[in-house]
Amino acid sequence: MMSFKFIWIPALMVLLFLVILNSYIYINQDNFIFLKQDINPNKIRPHGSNFEDVYLNMDDGSLFKCWFVKTEDYKNKPVLLYYLGKGGYIEKYVTLFNTIVKKVDVSIFSCSNRGCGTNKGNPSEEQLYKDALVPLNYLKKIQTKQLFIFGNSMGCAIALETASKNQENIHGIILENPFLSIKDMSNKNHPFLNFFLISFDILIRTKMENNKKIKKIHIPILFNISEKDEVIPPEHSKILFELCPSKNKFRYFSKNGTHNNIIKDDDGSYHKFMKLFIETATSLHDNQNKKNIDDLLPEPQV
Numbered sequence: 001m002m003s004f005k006f007i008w009i010p011a012l013m014v015l016l017f018l019v020i021l022n023s024y025i026y027i028n029q030d031n032f033i034f035l036k037q038d039i040n041p042n043k044i045r046p047h048g049s050n051f052e053d054v055y056l057n058m059d060d061g062s063l064f065k066c067w068f069v070k071t072e073d074y075k076n077k078p079v080l081l082y083y084l085g086k087g088g089y090i091e092k093y094v095t096l097f098n099t100i101v102k103k104v105d106v107s108i109f110s111c112s113n114r115g116c117g118t119n120k121g122n123p124s125e126e127q128l129y130k131d132a133l134v135p136l137n138y139l140k141k142i143q144t145k146q147l148f149i150f151g152n153s154m155g156c157a158i159a160l161e162t163a164s165k166n167q168e169n170i171h172g173i174i175l176e177n178p179f180l181s182i183k184d185m186s187n188k189n190h191p192f193l194n195f196f197l198i199s200f201d202i203l204i205r206t207k208m209e210n211n212k213k214i215k216k217i218h219i220p221i222l223f224n225i226s227e228k229d230e231v232i233p234p235e236h237s238k239i240l241f242e243l244c245p246s247k248n249k250f251r252y253f254s255k256n257g258t259h260n261n262i263i264k265d266d267d268g269s270y271h272k273f274m275k276l277f278i279e280t281a282t283s284l285h286d287n288q289n290k291k292n293i294d295d296l297l298p299e300p301q302v
Contacts, residue, residue, distance in 0.1 A: 022198050033182065033206050034123040035087030036115035045094040050101070056111065056134050060127075064119045066090070066111035066135060069097045074107045078146035078171070078278050081135060082110040083162075085153030089117025103271035106148070106278060111135055125157075125206040132162045140169055146282050150174045153232065153259065157208035164216040172220035172248075172281035174274065177259055178240055179232045180211045188233065214240045220248040220281035222274070226257030228264075248284060250277065 025032070052068040067090050071077050080100070084093070089112035097108050114121040114131055121127070139147055147170050151159025156178035163173050179185050183200055186193075197203055221244060225237040241251055252273045256265040263270050 018196060018198065021196055022203060025197070026203050029204060029206065030122065030124050034113075034115070034128075036123065037087040037089060037117070039089060039091050039117050044091050047094045047098070051094075051097075054109075054138070056138055058114075058121075058134055059130050060121070062114070062119070062121050064111050064114075064131070064134070065117065066109065067097070069101050069108040069110075071101045071105050071107050076145070078106045078148055078282060079139060079144050080106050080108045080148050080150045080174070081139060081162075082108050082150045083132060083152065083155035083158040084110060084113055084116075085155050086113075087116055088113050088152075088155065089119070091117055100271065100274075103268075104275045104278065106275075108150075109135055109139060125208060128158055129161045132158045136162055136166060136169075146171050146278075146285075148172050148174060148278060148281070150176070151178065152176045153178070154208070157210055157213075160210055160213040160217070163219070164213050167217070167219050170219060171285045172222070172278065173217065174222045174224065174277070175237070175240070176224040176262060177226055177229050177232050177234075178210055178223070178237055179208075180236045180239060181209045182206050183209075184211075184236065185232070210240060211243060214244045217244050218246050220277070220284055221246050221250075222277045223249070223251045224254070224262055224270070224274075225251060226254050226259060226262045228256055229259045231259040248281070 047069075050070045052070065054066045054068050056064050056066055058064055082097075084090070090097075090110050091112075093110065097110070100106065101108060111131070111134075112119045114123040114127060136149075149159045149163045149170055149172075151157070151174070153176070156175045159173060159175060160178075163170055182204065186200065186204075194200060223237050223241050225234050227234055237251070241249060252270065254262045254264070254266065254270060258264055
């Protein structure tokens, strides 16, 4: 009788621990997965007159601040709808946006993520997907002729979700350091925690299954891959590339690129390659060139 008691009490304590842990994770998971971030004054850089403030109403009534960063003769040039990564707000992307606009000769439209910068609210996977459609519809409304979608890190999930359902309106997609899914990232970053979860698939609402969404993409797509990414394994991008059914898909490898600095030790080829991809995808979209993109884009040096 005593031995049974000694077994029963520890077992009950373990069960209680698992229930409390799983309940806590279920209730607070959005706080773990998404990052709400206020503006850091030290990250702000002055921007030029080509930065236009645009305020868009989200589906829940929230008013979001966005930027339309315009290149010269912007009405006749491509526009990148740029979805930021985790905790992203536009004010800390001044230098990055300026560089792309200058070197690639495109305009950029981007909004701070929900709960980041001046944009209020609580982020979730479903809500981020809803938010992403608002700037897309805005750009369609102002009759943007050459529209590309750019996703960075977590923004890749938003880019793929948006692009997969609007391919007829998009010339191409650029994914920078994407991941396979939240589950795959959890297995990498928290392997021991997963051992204590009753069921990951049931417990975790946020899926971001890029490995499924990529199979729906048939328009031109470019994968920018940092070979020394310390956050997302470069193998995730390589697997997504193989899963993508698009006949016009390509990869750019940054040999010394890191997760937050893909142009580390870059010789200028990153922006040149992006520009060439956009030009080629535009030609394919306009039926001016029927060649496969692999015949038009040179293999980057690795």
